[in-house]
Amino acid sequence: MKNKQDSLYVSTLARGLQILRAFDESHVSLSLTDLVARTGLEKSAVQRMAHTLHLEGMLDRDPKTRRFRPSHAWLELAYAYYWSDPVIARALPKLIEFSHAEGETINLAQMSGDHIIYSLRLPNQRIHFAASIVGRRLPALNTAAGRVMLSTRPDAEIDEVCANWPLVQATRKTLTDRDEIARSIKAARENGYCITRDQMLLNEISLAAPVRGTDGQAEAAVQISISGVAFDERQVLEKFLPTLLDTTAGILG
Amino acid sequence: MKNKQDSLYVSTLARGLQILRAFDESHVSLSLTDLVARTGLEKSAVQRMAHTLHLEGMLDRDPKTRRFRPSHAWLELAYAYYWSDPVIARALPKLIEFSHAEGETINLAQMSGDHIIYSLRLPNQRIHFAASIVGRRLPALNTAAGRVMLSTRPDAEIDEVCANWPLVQATRKTLTDRDEIARSIKAARENGYCITRDQMLLNEISLAAPVRGTDGQAEAAVQISISGVAFDERQVLEKFLPTLLDTTAGILG
Protein backbone atom coordinates (compact mmCIF):
# COMPACT_ATOMS: atom_id res chain seq x y z
CA MET A 1 0.00 0.00 0.00
CA LYS A 2 2.45 2.59 1.24
CA ASN A 3 4.72 1.83 -1.64
CA LYS A 4 7.83 3.94 -1.49
CA GLN A 5 10.53 3.85 -4.17
CA ASP A 6 7.96 2.96 -6.77
CA SER A 7 8.36 5.67 -9.30
CA LEU A 8 5.23 4.54 -11.13
CA TYR A 9 3.02 4.82 -8.08
CA VAL A 10 0.78 7.86 -8.20
CA SER A 11 -0.06 8.65 -4.62
CA THR A 12 -2.57 11.32 -5.53
CA LEU A 13 -4.72 8.73 -7.24
CA ALA A 14 -4.39 6.36 -4.32
CA ARG A 15 -5.58 9.11 -1.99
CA GLY A 16 -8.63 9.63 -4.13
CA LEU A 17 -9.45 5.95 -3.95
CA GLN A 18 -9.19 6.11 -0.18
CA ILE A 19 -12.08 8.54 -0.25
CA LEU A 20 -14.21 6.11 -2.24
CA ARG A 21 -13.37 3.25 0.07
CA ALA A 22 -14.32 5.22 3.13
CA PHE A 23 -17.94 4.43 2.34
CA ASP A 24 -19.36 1.12 3.49
CA GLU A 25 -22.44 -0.37 5.09
CA SER A 26 -22.01 1.60 8.28
CA HIS A 27 -20.77 4.78 6.61
CA VAL A 28 -23.40 5.59 4.04
CA SER A 29 -22.83 9.31 3.90
CA LEU A 30 -19.81 11.25 5.04
CA SER A 31 -19.04 14.91 5.61
CA LEU A 32 -15.63 16.39 4.93
CA THR A 33 -14.63 16.03 8.54
CA ASP A 34 -15.91 12.45 8.61
CA LEU A 35 -13.71 11.74 5.62
CA VAL A 36 -10.74 13.29 7.34
CA ALA A 37 -11.33 11.05 10.34
CA ARG A 38 -11.83 7.92 8.30
CA THR A 39 -8.99 8.32 5.86
CA GLY A 40 -6.39 10.05 7.96
CA LEU A 41 -5.70 12.43 5.10
CA GLU A 42 -5.10 16.13 5.50
CA LYS A 43 -8.18 18.27 5.63
CA SER A 44 -7.11 20.09 2.48
CA ALA A 45 -6.44 16.86 0.63
CA VAL A 46 -9.88 15.55 1.50
CA GLN A 47 -11.44 18.79 0.37
CA ARG A 48 -9.72 18.59 -2.99
CA MET A 49 -10.29 14.88 -3.58
CA ALA A 50 -13.95 14.98 -2.61
CA HIS A 51 -14.47 18.06 -4.74
CA THR A 52 -12.86 16.39 -7.73
CA LEU A 53 -14.80 13.16 -7.26
CA HIS A 54 -17.97 15.20 -7.05
CA LEU A 55 -17.22 17.06 -10.28
CA GLU A 56 -16.38 13.77 -11.95
CA GLY A 57 -19.72 12.32 -10.93
CA MET A 58 -18.35 9.75 -8.52
CA LEU A 59 -19.88 11.35 -5.43
CA ASP A 60 -23.25 12.95 -4.91
CA ARG A 61 -23.57 15.76 -2.47
CA ASP A 62 -26.57 16.70 -0.41
CA PRO A 63 -26.90 20.44 -0.99
CA LYS A 64 -28.48 20.85 2.44
CA THR A 65 -26.22 18.84 4.70
CA ARG A 66 -23.14 19.04 2.45
CA ARG A 67 -22.53 15.36 3.01
CA PHE A 68 -21.15 13.14 0.28
CA ARG A 69 -22.68 9.89 -0.89
CA PRO A 70 -21.83 7.23 -3.45
CA SER A 71 -23.30 8.09 -6.85
CA HIS A 72 -24.96 5.97 -9.50
CA ALA A 73 -21.56 5.71 -11.14
CA TRP A 74 -20.79 3.06 -8.56
CA LEU A 75 -23.45 0.86 -10.10
CA GLU A 76 -22.12 1.55 -13.57
CA LEU A 77 -18.80 0.18 -12.46
CA ALA A 78 -20.57 -2.97 -11.33
CA TYR A 79 -22.15 -3.17 -14.76
CA ALA A 80 -18.73 -3.04 -16.40
CA TYR A 81 -17.51 -5.69 -13.99
CA TYR A 82 -20.33 -8.02 -14.90
CA TRP A 83 -19.46 -7.83 -18.57
CA SER A 84 -15.81 -8.38 -17.90
CA ASP A 85 -16.11 -11.57 -15.88
CA PRO A 86 -16.94 -14.50 -18.15
CA VAL A 87 -18.24 -16.69 -15.33
CA ILE A 88 -21.10 -14.32 -14.71
CA ALA A 89 -22.73 -14.67 -18.11
CA ARG A 90 -22.35 -18.42 -18.03
CA ALA A 91 -23.77 -18.77 -14.54
CA LEU A 92 -26.65 -16.35 -14.60
CA PRO A 93 -29.15 -18.31 -16.73
CA LYS A 94 -28.50 -21.47 -14.72
CA LEU A 95 -28.97 -19.62 -11.47
CA ILE A 96 -32.25 -18.22 -12.68
CA GLU A 97 -33.44 -21.70 -13.53
CA PHE A 98 -32.33 -23.00 -10.18
CA SER A 99 -33.94 -20.16 -8.32
CA HIS A 100 -37.14 -20.71 -10.22
CA ALA A 101 -37.16 -24.43 -9.45
CA GLU A 102 -36.49 -24.10 -5.75
CA GLY A 103 -37.92 -20.78 -4.71
CA GLU A 104 -34.98 -20.24 -2.39
CA THR A 105 -32.21 -17.68 -2.22
CA ILE A 106 -29.45 -18.55 -4.68
CA ASN A 107 -26.01 -16.93 -4.84
CA LEU A 108 -22.91 -17.06 -6.96
CA ALA A 109 -19.75 -16.59 -4.89
CA GLN A 110 -16.16 -16.12 -5.99
CA MET A 111 -12.81 -16.13 -4.24
CA SER A 112 -11.39 -12.69 -3.66
CA GLY A 113 -8.14 -13.03 -1.76
CA ASP A 114 -8.96 -14.70 1.53
CA HIS A 115 -12.61 -13.74 1.35
CA ILE A 116 -15.48 -14.76 -0.81
CA ILE A 117 -17.52 -12.17 -2.59
CA TYR A 118 -21.10 -12.62 -3.71
CA SER A 119 -21.25 -11.65 -7.34
CA LEU A 120 -24.80 -12.68 -8.20
CA ARG A 121 -27.74 -12.95 -5.83
CA LEU A 122 -31.28 -14.01 -6.51
CA PRO A 123 -33.15 -13.36 -3.29
CA ASN A 124 -36.40 -15.26 -3.15
CA GLN A 125 -37.81 -14.62 0.23
CA ARG A 126 -37.36 -12.08 2.92
CA ILE A 127 -33.87 -12.32 4.26
CA HIS A 128 -31.89 -9.52 5.79
CA PHE A 129 -30.66 -6.79 3.54
CA ALA A 130 -26.95 -7.62 3.62
CA ALA A 131 -27.77 -11.10 2.36
CA SER A 132 -29.68 -9.76 -0.63
CA ILE A 133 -27.18 -7.51 -2.31
CA VAL A 134 -24.11 -8.20 -4.37
CA GLY A 135 -20.60 -7.23 -3.39
CA ARG A 136 -20.71 -8.55 0.15
CA ARG A 137 -17.47 -10.10 1.34
CA LEU A 138 -17.11 -12.77 4.00
CA PRO A 139 -14.03 -14.64 5.23
CA ALA A 140 -13.72 -17.68 2.97
CA LEU A 141 -13.09 -20.12 5.82
CA ASN A 142 -16.33 -19.18 7.53
CA THR A 143 -18.53 -20.03 4.60
CA ALA A 144 -19.71 -23.13 2.80
CA ALA A 145 -18.99 -21.47 -0.55
CA GLY A 146 -15.44 -20.60 0.46
CA ARG A 147 -14.72 -24.05 1.79
CA VAL A 148 -16.06 -25.84 -1.24
CA MET A 149 -13.97 -23.67 -3.54
CA LEU A 150 -10.87 -24.34 -1.44
CA SER A 151 -11.64 -28.06 -1.55
CA THR A 152 -10.62 -28.11 -5.23
CA ARG A 153 -7.10 -26.99 -4.36
CA PRO A 154 -4.14 -29.19 -3.34
CA ASP A 155 -3.90 -30.41 0.27
CA ALA A 156 -0.81 -28.35 1.02
CA GLU A 157 -2.59 -25.17 0.07
CA ILE A 158 -5.62 -26.07 2.14
CA ASP A 159 -3.51 -26.62 5.26
CA GLU A 160 -1.70 -23.40 4.62
CA VAL A 161 -4.79 -21.23 4.26
CA CYS A 162 -6.56 -22.92 7.15
CA ALA A 163 -3.66 -21.92 9.34
CA ASN A 164 -3.46 -18.34 8.19
CA TRP A 165 -6.60 -16.92 6.70
CA PRO A 166 -8.93 -14.77 8.80
CA LEU A 167 -11.96 -16.05 10.67
CA VAL A 168 -14.79 -14.18 12.31
CA GLN A 169 -16.96 -15.33 15.17
CA ALA A 170 -20.29 -14.28 13.68
CA THR A 171 -22.58 -16.34 15.91
CA ARG A 172 -22.00 -18.28 19.08
CA LYS A 173 -22.01 -21.42 16.97
CA THR A 174 -19.49 -20.25 14.38
CA LEU A 175 -16.80 -22.85 13.93
CA THR A 176 -13.40 -21.38 14.74
CA ASP A 177 -11.32 -24.52 15.21
CA ARG A 178 -8.93 -24.37 12.28
CA ASP A 179 -8.26 -28.11 12.22
CA GLU A 180 -11.93 -28.84 12.06
CA ILE A 181 -12.31 -26.38 9.22
CA ALA A 182 -9.52 -28.13 7.35
CA ARG A 183 -11.30 -31.44 7.85
CA SER A 184 -14.54 -29.89 6.68
CA ILE A 185 -12.82 -28.71 3.50
CA LYS A 186 -11.33 -32.11 2.80
CA ALA A 187 -14.70 -33.73 3.39
CA ALA A 188 -16.14 -31.27 0.89
CA ARG A 189 -13.67 -32.54 -1.67
CA GLU A 190 -14.91 -36.09 -1.18
CA ASN A 191 -18.54 -35.07 -1.24
CA GLY A 192 -18.49 -32.47 -3.98
CA TYR A 193 -20.46 -30.09 -1.76
CA CYS A 194 -20.23 -28.33 1.58
CA ILE A 195 -23.05 -27.76 4.02
CA THR A 196 -22.92 -25.54 7.10
CA ARG A 197 -25.33 -24.39 9.75
CA ASP A 198 -25.48 -21.36 12.06
CA GLN A 199 -22.15 -20.07 10.78
CA MET A 200 -22.88 -16.50 9.76
CA LEU A 201 -26.45 -16.35 11.05
CA LEU A 202 -28.32 -18.55 13.49
CA ASN A 203 -30.80 -20.96 11.93
CA GLU A 204 -29.36 -20.57 8.50
CA ILE A 205 -28.28 -23.60 6.55
CA SER A 206 -25.91 -22.96 3.70
CA LEU A 207 -25.23 -25.46 0.95
CA ALA A 208 -22.61 -24.87 -1.75
CA ALA A 209 -21.05 -26.67 -4.70
CA PRO A 210 -18.13 -25.65 -6.90
CA VAL A 211 -18.19 -24.38 -10.47
CA ARG A 212 -15.08 -25.93 -11.95
CA GLY A 213 -12.84 -24.39 -14.59
CA THR A 214 -11.03 -26.40 -17.22
CA ASP A 215 -8.21 -27.18 -14.80
CA GLY A 216 -10.63 -28.66 -12.27
CA GLN A 217 -10.15 -25.85 -9.79
CA ALA A 218 -13.17 -23.89 -8.67
CA GLU A 219 -13.84 -20.64 -10.50
CA ALA A 220 -16.87 -19.93 -8.36
CA ALA A 221 -19.46 -21.61 -6.17
CA VAL A 222 -23.22 -21.76 -6.29
CA GLN A 223 -24.67 -21.46 -2.84
CA ILE A 224 -28.17 -21.77 -1.49
CA SER A 225 -29.44 -20.46 1.84
CA ILE A 226 -32.24 -22.34 3.57
CA SER A 227 -34.02 -21.74 6.82
CA GLY A 228 -32.78 -24.08 9.53
CA VAL A 229 -36.16 -23.84 11.18
CA ALA A 230 -38.05 -25.37 8.29
CA PHE A 231 -35.47 -28.02 7.44
CA ASP A 232 -32.68 -30.01 8.99
CA GLU A 233 -29.43 -30.69 7.18
CA ARG A 234 -30.41 -34.13 5.96
CA GLN A 235 -33.61 -32.79 4.44
CA VAL A 236 -31.73 -29.97 2.78
CA LEU A 237 -29.37 -32.40 1.13
CA GLU A 238 -32.19 -34.60 -0.06
CA LYS A 239 -34.25 -31.76 -1.36
CA PHE A 240 -31.66 -29.40 -2.85
CA LEU A 241 -28.41 -31.19 -3.54
CA PRO A 242 -29.36 -32.90 -6.81
CA THR A 243 -30.54 -29.71 -8.50
CA LEU A 244 -27.61 -27.79 -7.08
CA LEU A 245 -25.18 -30.24 -8.64
CA ASP A 246 -27.10 -30.11 -11.92
CA THR A 247 -26.79 -26.37 -11.84
CA THR A 248 -23.04 -26.27 -11.24
CA ALA A 249 -22.46 -29.00 -13.81
CA GLY A 250 -24.47 -27.00 -16.32
CA ILE A 251 -22.38 -23.89 -15.87
CA LEU A 252 -19.23 -25.64 -17.04
CA GLY A 253 -20.47 -25.76 -20.62
CA MET B 1 -13.51 17.74 -17.54
CA LYS B 2 -10.79 20.03 -18.85
CA ASN B 3 -11.18 22.17 -15.80
CA LYS B 4 -9.18 25.34 -15.67
CA GLN B 5 -9.14 27.91 -12.85
CA ASP B 6 -10.44 25.44 -10.30
CA SER B 7 -7.71 25.33 -7.76
CA LEU B 8 -9.41 22.47 -5.93
CA TYR B 9 -9.58 20.23 -8.96
CA VAL B 10 -7.03 17.43 -8.84
CA SER B 11 -6.46 16.45 -12.42
CA THR B 12 -4.33 13.46 -11.52
CA LEU B 13 -7.28 11.85 -9.77
CA ALA B 14 -9.56 12.62 -12.70
CA ARG B 15 -7.11 10.92 -15.02
CA GLY B 16 -7.17 7.83 -12.87
CA LEU B 17 -10.95 7.75 -13.04
CA GLN B 18 -10.75 7.95 -16.81
CA ILE B 19 -8.93 4.64 -16.74
CA LEU B 20 -11.73 3.04 -14.73
CA ARG B 21 -14.38 4.43 -17.03
CA ALA B 22 -12.62 3.09 -20.09
CA PHE B 23 -14.11 -0.31 -19.29
CA ASP B 24 -17.63 -1.04 -20.41
CA GLU B 25 -19.71 -3.74 -22.00
CA SER B 26 -17.71 -3.74 -25.21
CA HIS B 27 -14.34 -3.15 -23.53
CA VAL B 28 -14.06 -5.86 -20.94
CA SER B 29 -10.30 -6.04 -20.84
CA LEU B 30 -7.81 -3.48 -22.00
CA SER B 31 -4.08 -3.44 -22.58
CA LEU B 32 -1.96 -0.39 -21.93
CA THR B 33 -2.12 0.65 -25.56
CA ASP B 34 -5.88 0.10 -25.59
CA LEU B 35 -6.13 2.40 -22.61
CA VAL B 36 -4.03 5.02 -24.36
CA ALA B 37 -6.36 4.86 -27.34
CA ARG B 38 -9.52 4.99 -25.28
CA THR B 39 -8.56 7.70 -22.84
CA GLY B 40 -6.36 9.91 -24.98
CA LEU B 41 -3.90 10.15 -22.11
CA GLU B 42 -0.13 10.01 -22.53
CA LYS B 43 1.36 6.57 -22.66
CA SER B 44 3.36 7.28 -19.51
CA ALA B 45 0.34 8.55 -17.66
CA VAL B 46 -1.64 5.44 -18.52
CA GLN B 47 1.24 3.28 -17.39
CA ARG B 48 1.39 5.01 -14.02
CA MET B 49 -2.36 5.17 -13.45
CA ALA B 50 -2.99 1.55 -14.39
CA HIS B 51 -0.08 0.44 -12.26
CA THR B 52 -1.38 2.36 -9.28
CA LEU B 53 -4.92 1.08 -9.73
CA HIS B 54 -3.55 -2.44 -9.92
CA LEU B 55 -1.57 -2.05 -6.70
CA GLU B 56 -4.62 -0.59 -5.03
CA GLY B 57 -6.72 -3.57 -6.02
CA MET B 58 -8.97 -1.73 -8.44
CA LEU B 59 -7.71 -3.55 -11.53
CA ASP B 60 -6.79 -7.18 -12.03
CA ARG B 61 -4.10 -8.03 -14.49
CA ASP B 62 -3.77 -11.18 -16.53
CA PRO B 63 -0.16 -12.24 -15.96
CA LYS B 64 -0.09 -13.88 -19.37
CA THR B 65 -1.64 -11.27 -21.64
CA ARG B 66 -0.84 -8.27 -19.40
CA ARG B 67 -4.31 -6.96 -19.96
CA PHE B 68 -6.21 -5.16 -17.24
CA ARG B 69 -9.70 -6.03 -16.05
CA PRO B 70 -12.13 -4.66 -13.48
CA SER B 71 -11.58 -6.26 -10.09
CA HIS B 72 -13.98 -7.46 -7.43
CA ALA B 73 -13.55 -4.09 -5.80
CA TRP B 74 -16.01 -2.79 -8.37
CA LEU B 75 -18.69 -4.97 -6.81
CA GLU B 76 -17.72 -3.79 -3.35
CA LEU B 77 -18.41 -0.27 -4.47
CA ALA B 78 -21.86 -1.37 -5.58
CA TYR B 79 -22.36 -2.87 -2.14
CA ALA B 80 -21.55 0.45 -0.52
CA TYR B 81 -23.91 2.18 -2.93
CA TYR B 82 -26.76 -0.10 -2.00
CA TRP B 83 -26.39 0.70 1.68
CA SER B 84 -26.20 4.40 0.99
CA ASP B 85 -29.38 4.73 -1.01
CA PRO B 86 -32.41 4.52 1.26
CA VAL B 87 -34.82 3.68 -1.56
CA ILE B 88 -33.07 0.40 -2.18
CA ALA B 89 -33.73 -1.12 1.23
CA ARG B 90 -37.35 0.01 1.17
CA ALA B 91 -37.97 -1.30 -2.32
CA LEU B 92 -36.19 -4.62 -2.25
CA PRO B 93 -38.59 -6.66 -0.11
CA LYS B 94 -41.56 -5.40 -2.11
CA LEU B 95 -39.86 -6.23 -5.37
CA ILE B 96 -39.14 -9.73 -4.15
CA GLU B 97 -42.80 -10.19 -3.28
CA PHE B 98 -43.87 -8.84 -6.63
CA SER B 99 -41.41 -11.00 -8.50
CA HIS B 100 -42.61 -14.01 -6.58
CA ALA B 101 -46.24 -13.28 -7.34
CA GLU B 102 -45.78 -12.68 -11.06
CA GLY B 103 -42.83 -14.75 -12.09
CA GLU B 104 -41.70 -12.01 -14.43
CA THR B 105 -38.63 -9.82 -14.62
CA ILE B 106 -38.91 -6.92 -12.18
CA ASN B 107 -36.64 -3.88 -12.02
CA LEU B 108 -36.15 -0.81 -9.92
CA ALA B 109 -35.05 2.19 -12.00
CA GLN B 110 -33.87 5.61 -10.91
CA MET B 111 -33.20 8.88 -12.67
CA SER B 112 -29.55 9.58 -13.25
CA GLY B 113 -29.23 12.82 -15.16
CA ASP B 114 -31.03 12.36 -18.46
CA HIS B 115 -30.82 8.58 -18.27
CA ILE B 116 -32.41 5.98 -16.09
CA ILE B 117 -30.27 3.45 -14.31
CA TYR B 118 -31.44 0.04 -13.18
CA SER B 119 -30.51 -0.29 -9.55
CA LEU B 120 -32.24 -3.56 -8.67
CA ARG B 121 -33.09 -6.39 -11.03
CA LEU B 122 -34.85 -9.64 -10.34
CA PRO B 123 -34.60 -11.60 -13.57
CA ASN B 124 -37.11 -14.38 -13.66
CA GLN B 125 -36.79 -15.89 -17.04
CA ARG B 126 -34.21 -15.98 -19.73
CA ILE B 127 -33.75 -12.53 -21.08
CA HIS B 128 -30.63 -11.15 -22.65
CA PHE B 129 -27.68 -10.50 -20.41
CA ALA B 130 -27.73 -6.70 -20.51
CA ALA B 131 -31.30 -6.80 -19.23
CA SER B 132 -30.37 -8.94 -16.23
CA ILE B 133 -27.66 -6.94 -14.56
CA VAL B 134 -27.70 -3.79 -12.52
CA GLY B 135 -26.06 -0.55 -13.51
CA ARG B 136 -27.37 -0.38 -17.04
CA ARG B 137 -28.24 3.09 -18.25
CA LEU B 138 -30.78 3.97 -20.90
CA PRO B 139 -31.99 7.36 -22.14
CA ALA B 140 -34.90 8.29 -19.89
CA LEU B 141 -37.16 9.39 -22.72
CA ASN B 142 -36.92 6.03 -24.42
CA THR B 143 -38.19 4.04 -21.47
CA ALA B 144 -41.45 3.52 -19.66
CA ALA B 145 -39.68 3.91 -16.33
CA GLY B 146 -38.10 7.20 -17.35
CA ARG B 147 -41.35 8.60 -18.69
CA VAL B 148 -43.36 7.66 -15.65
CA MET B 149 -40.81 9.27 -13.36
CA LEU B 150 -40.84 12.43 -15.46
CA SER B 151 -44.63 12.43 -15.33
CA THR B 152 -44.47 13.45 -11.66
CA ARG B 153 -42.66 16.68 -12.55
CA PRO B 154 -44.22 20.01 -13.57
CA ASP B 155 -45.36 20.48 -17.17
CA ALA B 156 -42.74 23.08 -17.93
CA GLU B 157 -39.98 20.71 -16.99
CA ILE B 158 -41.47 17.91 -19.06
CA ASP B 159 -41.59 20.08 -22.16
CA GLU B 160 -38.06 21.21 -21.55
CA VAL B 161 -36.57 17.75 -21.18
CA CYS B 162 -38.58 16.35 -24.07
CA ALA B 163 -37.03 18.99 -26.26
CA ASN B 164 -33.48 18.46 -25.11
CA TRP B 165 -32.74 15.09 -23.62
CA PRO B 166 -31.10 12.39 -25.71
CA LEU B 167 -32.96 9.67 -27.57
CA VAL B 168 -31.70 6.52 -29.22
CA GLN B 169 -33.27 4.62 -32.06
CA ALA B 170 -32.92 1.16 -30.58
CA THR B 171 -35.41 -0.68 -32.79
CA ARG B 172 -37.20 0.30 -35.95
CA LYS B 173 -40.27 0.92 -33.82
CA THR B 174 -38.60 3.14 -31.25
CA LEU B 175 -40.61 6.31 -30.79
CA THR B 176 -38.48 9.34 -31.62
CA ASP B 177 -41.13 12.00 -32.09
CA ARG B 178 -40.49 14.32 -29.17
CA ASP B 179 -44.01 15.74 -29.10
CA GLU B 180 -45.48 12.30 -28.93
CA ILE B 181 -43.14 11.42 -26.10
CA ALA B 182 -44.29 14.52 -24.24
CA ARG B 183 -47.89 13.45 -24.72
CA SER B 184 -47.03 9.96 -23.55
CA ILE B 185 -45.52 11.40 -20.38
CA LYS B 186 -48.55 13.56 -19.68
CA ALA B 187 -50.81 10.59 -20.26
CA ALA B 188 -48.69 8.67 -17.75
CA ARG B 189 -49.43 11.35 -15.20
CA GLU B 190 -53.17 10.88 -15.68
CA ASN B 191 -52.90 7.10 -15.60
CA GLY B 192 -50.32 6.62 -12.88
CA TYR B 193 -48.41 4.22 -15.10
CA CYS B 194 -46.65 4.07 -18.44
CA ILE B 195 -46.66 1.21 -20.87
CA THR B 196 -44.47 0.87 -23.97
CA ARG B 197 -43.83 -1.73 -26.60
CA ASP B 198 -40.90 -2.51 -28.92
CA GLN B 199 -38.96 0.50 -27.65
CA MET B 200 -35.62 -0.94 -26.65
CA LEU B 201 -36.19 -4.45 -27.94
CA LEU B 202 -38.73 -5.85 -30.36
CA ASN B 203 -41.58 -7.79 -28.79
CA GLU B 204 -40.90 -6.45 -25.37
CA ILE B 205 -43.66 -4.78 -23.41
CA SER B 206 -42.53 -2.58 -20.55
CA LEU B 207 -44.85 -1.40 -17.79
CA ALA B 208 -43.73 1.04 -15.10
CA ALA B 209 -45.18 2.95 -12.16
CA PRO B 210 -43.58 5.61 -9.97
CA VAL B 211 -42.36 5.30 -6.40
CA ARG B 212 -43.23 8.65 -4.93
CA GLY B 213 -41.28 10.53 -2.31
CA THR B 214 -42.86 12.71 0.34
CA ASP B 215 -43.06 15.63 -2.10
CA GLY B 216 -45.00 13.56 -4.60
CA GLN B 217 -42.16 13.45 -7.11
CA ALA B 218 -40.85 10.09 -8.20
CA GLU B 219 -37.79 8.77 -6.39
CA ALA B 220 -37.73 5.67 -8.53
CA ALA B 221 -39.90 3.48 -10.71
CA VAL B 222 -40.80 -0.16 -10.58
CA GLN B 223 -40.80 -1.66 -14.03
CA ILE B 224 -41.81 -5.03 -15.36
CA SER B 225 -40.79 -6.53 -18.69
CA ILE B 226 -43.19 -8.90 -20.40
CA SER B 227 -42.99 -10.77 -23.66
CA GLY B 228 -45.04 -9.10 -26.35
CA VAL B 229 -45.49 -12.45 -27.99
CA ALA B 230 -47.37 -14.00 -25.11
CA PHE B 231 -49.46 -10.91 -24.26
CA ASP B 232 -50.82 -7.77 -25.81
CA GLU B 233 -50.85 -4.46 -24.01
CA ARG B 234 -54.40 -4.73 -22.77
CA GLN B 235 -53.73 -8.13 -21.26
CA VAL B 236 -50.59 -6.87 -19.61
CA LEU B 237 -52.48 -4.04 -17.95
CA GLU B 238 -55.20 -6.36 -16.76
CA LYS B 239 -52.84 -8.95 -15.44
CA PHE B 240 -50.00 -6.91 -13.96
CA LEU B 241 -51.09 -3.34 -13.28
CA PRO B 242 -52.96 -3.92 -10.01
CA THR B 243 -50.05 -5.71 -8.32
CA LEU B 244 -47.58 -3.24 -9.75
CA LEU B 245 -49.50 -0.37 -8.19
CA ASP B 246 -49.74 -2.25 -4.91
CA THR B 247 -46.01 -2.71 -5.00
CA THR B 248 -45.16 0.92 -5.62
CA ALA B 249 -47.70 2.05 -3.04
CA GLY B 250 -46.15 -0.32 -0.52
CA ILE B 251 -42.69 1.10 -0.97
CA LEU B 252 -43.75 4.53 0.18
CA GLY B 253 -43.91 3.38 3.84
Add this chain to the structure above:
DNA sequence: TTCGGAGTTATCATTATTTGATAACTGTGA
Protein backbone atom coordinates in the same frame (compact mmCIF):
# COMPACT_ATOMS: atom_id res chain seq x y z
C1' DT C 1 17.32 -19.82 -35.57
C1' DT C 2 17.44 -15.03 -36.35
C1' DC C 3 15.17 -10.80 -37.07
C1' DG C 4 11.72 -7.12 -36.75
C1' DG C 5 8.43 -4.81 -34.49
C1' DA C 6 4.64 -4.00 -31.37
C1' DG C 7 3.91 -3.59 -26.82
C1' DT C 8 5.56 -3.12 -22.22
C1' DT C 9 8.74 -1.53 -18.58
C1' DA C 10 12.20 1.61 -16.76
C1' DT C 11 14.72 6.08 -16.24
C1' DC C 12 15.22 10.96 -15.58
C1' DA C 13 15.42 16.07 -15.91
C1' DT C 14 11.93 19.62 -15.74
C1' DT C 15 8.40 22.12 -13.83
C1' DA C 16 3.54 22.16 -13.51
C1' DT C 17 0.67 20.45 -9.78
C1' DT C 18 -0.25 19.20 -5.69
C1' DT C 19 0.42 20.24 -1.09
C1' DG C 20 -0.58 21.79 3.75
C1' DA C 21 -1.09 25.71 6.52
C1' DT C 22 -4.04 29.13 7.40
C1' DA C 23 -7.49 32.55 6.79
C1' DA C 24 -12.27 33.69 5.63
C1' DC C 25 -16.73 32.42 5.60
C1' DT C 26 -21.39 30.10 6.92
C1' DG C 27 -24.85 28.39 9.49
C1' DT C 28 -26.66 26.27 13.61
C1' DG C 29 -27.74 25.96 18.44
C1' DA C 30 -27.14 28.09 22.99
Add this chain to the structure above:
DNA sequence: TCACAGTTATCAAATAATGATAACTCCGAA
Protein backbone atom coordinates in the same frame (compact mmCIF):
# COMPACT_ATOMS: atom_id res chain seq x y z
C1' DT D 1 -26.54 37.74 19.67
C1' DC D 2 -22.58 35.02 20.02
C1' DA D 3 -19.46 31.11 19.62
C1' DC D 4 -17.98 27.40 17.39
C1' DA D 5 -17.77 23.49 14.33
C1' DG D 6 -17.58 22.75 9.84
C1' DT D 7 -16.89 24.26 5.20
C1' DT D 8 -14.73 27.09 1.53
C1' DA D 9 -10.98 29.85 -0.33
C1' DT D 10 -6.11 31.46 -0.88
C1' DC D 11 -1.22 31.03 -1.58
C1' DA D 12 3.82 30.27 -1.33
C1' DA D 13 6.83 26.26 -1.41
C1' DA D 14 8.58 22.15 -3.28
C1' DT D 15 7.13 17.68 -3.89
C1' DA D 16 5.44 14.57 -6.83
C1' DA D 17 3.61 14.02 -11.43
C1' DT D 18 4.93 14.64 -16.13
C1' DG D 19 6.23 13.25 -20.88
C1' DA D 20 10.03 12.11 -23.66
C1' DT D 21 12.81 8.53 -24.56
C1' DA D 22 15.46 4.45 -23.94
C1' DA D 23 15.68 -0.45 -22.75
C1' DC D 24 13.66 -4.54 -22.63
C1' DT D 25 10.33 -8.77 -23.88
C1' DC D 26 7.85 -11.49 -26.37
C1' DC D 27 5.77 -13.27 -30.44
C1' DG D 28 5.46 -14.47 -35.15
C1' DA D 29 7.58 -14.42 -39.72
C1' DA D 30 11.29 -15.49 -42.62
